[in-house]
Amino acid sequence: MSSGLPYDKITSAYAGTIVYPPKGTYGPRVQQDVQLVLLHTGELDLTIDDTRHHVKAGQVVLLKPQQHEYFAFAESQESWHRWVTLSVSALTEAELHYLDGLPFSMPIPEALNSVTDMLLSLQNDYLKQDELMLSLGYSAFQLFTARIAQTKQQQELHPSIVAALTYIQQHYAEELSLPDLAGAAGVSPEHLVRLFHVHQHLTPIRYLWQYRVLKATELLSQSGLSIGEIASRCGFKTAFHLSRLVKEQTGSTPSDIRKAAWGTTN
Known part of the structure; x- marks a missing residue:
């Protein structure tokens, strides 16, 4: 540029x-x-x-x-x-x-x-x-x-994918369903699933939970909020639910992530 x-x-x-x-x-x-x-x-x-x-x-x-x-x-x-x-x-x-x-x-x-x-x-x-x-x-x-540059990359995606991704990024803390995402994208739930498989290689709901885990790990690293509060802010049902998905996606527990970020061993 x-x-x-x-x-x-x-x-x-x-x-x-x-x-x-x-x-x-x-x-x-x-x-x-x-x-x-x-x-x-x-x-x-x-x-x-x-x-x-x-x-x-x-x-x-x-x-x-x-x-x-x-x-x-x-x-x-x-x-x-x-x-x-x-x-x-x-x-x-x-x-x-x-x-x-x-x-x-x-x-x-x-x-x-x-x-x-x-x-x-x-x-x-x-x-x-x-x-x-x-x-x-x-x-x-x-x-x-x-x-x-990121915006230009998004413009290469199907507009319904871009709309769904943007909606997820703005509303991930809320209770969202596949019909909610499809409505935001302006397509049927079935068509949105097909588009996500082509462009993202996963389902819309799977992307939603991956994004929630990403935001939760950011808060674990950068804030002193309790795991329960982070769960609430990031759309998880409970602190246990957050811990389970964080472990599944990152291989680390929330406590491990926080200790590594803060340089602590206790």
Whole structure:
């Protein structure tokens, strides 16, 4: 990929968070910065230069300088979103072309959530022009662009597979059935099973449980949550159920995974 957005073009970086009431609106406005908008709850109809985009919870969108924007949030529920703003000095035509080539939206990368958390927690103690804030803001942008290759790979998949995978990644903690996944993918359960066998070489439900195990092992390694709490957060019925599937898929018990990650022997 091209040189992209140079770090030295960023003049400030900051983050924000807000909850809009039902039927909340914002704008119209002319975007002055490079901005990532992370929608966590609710929905958003975002009109950019007379083109309407529908954004669902769990998506991050990229806004670019000189766009004309209008935000209309969910009709019947609150909408919570956060944002990371990069103020930039004048961009070259090549840099603007690079931005135009980036995807409008994608599922929020977990690392982007973490960087946004850090920006929000630090900005009361640091100026938005400080090097630490610039570095974190640029990291947020890089995390967004790092998903481009993965997104391109997904585009090569059948669209129903992509829809099912995205739905699983956003709702894995909930109780999901094959008809739920098929409904999200817009196909019959039988057809979804056939598509998964071709593209993923396993069933949709098997993929769901593998993804839950992946998320559980991340929490085991990176948090101090109890196994019971992790089971609840990752869609397992009980702590025993989590332990059994983690052992089956990884060959290690949850305790072994946590000890290895934390460097403990007890």
